[in-house]
Amino acid sequence: MKHTLQSDGISAMINADGAELCSxxxxxGRELLWQAGPAWPRRAPILFPIVGRLKNDQLRDRGKAFPMTQHGFARDREFTWRERGAKSCTLVLTDDSATRLHFPYAFRLAVSYEVEGAHLDVGFEITNTGDVTLPASLGAHPAFNWPLLPGLAKEAYSIHFSREEPEPIRRLKDGMLREKGEPTPVQGKILALSEQLFWDDAVILDRPASRSIRYAADRGPAINMEWEGFQELGIWSKPPSAAFLCIEPWRGFASPAHFDGEFLDKPGIMKLAPAETKILKCRIGIG
Structure with a gap:
């Protein structure tokens, strides 16, 4: 089931499957979100309870191994509607017998969407409903059309960061985080976009100074994004010729290539005490 939110400057459609933004x-009335297709069959999946991959696609917990595929299971589960209104809605996913085959923890994940003016606010509320520590990661993964204005060259676009980004970036090998960083392609505050940038998979900023970006060319629509609670940022497309650009605030990342330990000890995860709630936020604005 899908639900549409509408304001004066923006409309958004949300699907109960994966609580995914789908328009x-x-x-x-110009569509700015990638509408799936052969190059990549998703639009804006929610990554939970992991971001990226675990070694051998296995989650290790207290001596047991559980199968856990890339980016987790939330994107493939149907959420329950908690609230649906003209300008806001909330969807919820809780643990059950199916999730516990992969993730032996109790949790509640609530995802809220609200439109106001030309902005879409997305909130993620994670609660530990169990009696042991809840380790988890979470990521947003919206794919925007690239180009946003048909007919413009992809190379006309760039990402403008709110702060300079001099720190090395990270890359993946076989889905795992490489041990060493490499020089950033960000020049000051600007990342020039091209398909060549993604021949070596995603560009990962594991220590971004910025908490907002602007994705734009010198004309046509622009996307502004800002976030709270997320600590990493992934930028990804799928060459050759995939007509989308993913801008992904993360709280967590793929396992480092050398790591094959307990999930509770995995670098980058959140740890929630029993009854604790963490809230992460993302705002998408149309310029």
């Missing part, structure tokens, strides 16, 4: 249009 984002400006006031002129």
């Amino acid at each position: 984002l249009k400006n006031s002129e």
